[in-house]
Amino acid sequence: MFPKLIKLYYLPYRLFNQVLWAKKIGVKVGSDCRFYKLSFSTEPYLVEIGNHVSATKVHFETHDGGLWIFRKRHPHWDKISTIKIGNNVYLGYDVIILPGVKIGNNVIVGARSVVTRNIPDNSVAVGSPARVIKSTDDYYNKIKNEVIETKHLSRRSKKKFLLKHFNIS
Numbered sequence: 414m415f416p417k418l419i420k421l422y423y424l425p426y427r428l429f430n431q432v433l434w435a436k437k438i439g440v441k442v443g444s445d446c447r448f449y450k451l452s453f454s455t456e457p458y459l460v461e462i463g464n465h466v467s468a469t470k471v472h473f474e475t476h477d478g479g480l481w482i483f484r485k486r487h488p489h490w491d492k493i494s495t496i497k498i499g500n501n502v503y504l505g506y507d508v509i510i511l512p513g514v515k516i517g518n519n520v521i522v523g524a525r526s527v528v529t530r531n532i533p534d535n536s537v538a539v540g541s542p543a544r545v546i547k548s549t550d551d552y553y554n555k556i557k558n559e560v561i562e563t564k565h566l567s568r569r570s571k572k573k574f575l576l577k578h579f580n581i582s
Contacts, residue, residue, distance in 0.1 A: 435462070440473075443500065456493060463500035463518070471508045499534065519549050 431448035439458030446462060449469045453460060456475040462468075477492035484490075494513035498504070502516055505524035510516070515531045522528060523539030532538045536545045537552050547555075561578065563571045576582075 435460075459493070459495045460498075461495070462498045463502065465500055466498055466502045466504070468504040468508070469506045471504045471510065473510050475512050477512060521549060521552065 431451055432442055432446050435448060435451060435453075435457070436442050438453065440453065441461040443462060443464035443466065445465045447467050448471075451468055451470070452472045454472075454474045454476055457473070459475045460473045473496050475493055475496060480487075480490050480492055492512070496510055496512065497515045498510075499516055499518035499520060501519045503521045504510075504516075505522055505526065507525045508522050508528065509526075510528045514528050516522065516528065517532055517534035517536065519535045520532050521537045522532065522543060523537070525541070526539050526543040527541040528538070529542040532543065532545060535549045537547045537549060538545045540546075561575075563574060566574060
């Protein structure tokens, strides 16, 4: 009964302030982070997230559930490890990060990637399993002439600008 009460206590944080919720359940979180719909396995206190990290619907899995098939032979076995996310990292929609993974600084992980091994600093990684496809410098050079400056606009002004920009009536 008590664990259910704890979950209820944390529910408003989980719904309205995911950074604070993550901290309250034991995740070490740096500054200037934004999280949407995160989930953690049963050991959230083994996850460390650096500064300026953005994550949307990301799952952090700190244990290997595959040991289930050996449970009758080895009822007390667990395979558990930490997860560490560096600074200035973007974790795309629906990323899964598996136990023992370290993601470096200045990293982009593409949507729906499954991170099974470490990702070095200054990398863009995608896929299942995730693999490095380019450096963040290569990514920057590719997109710098394609960006649209809209972050300073109000929602209404942004809509008007984009409809005009893309010639949509």
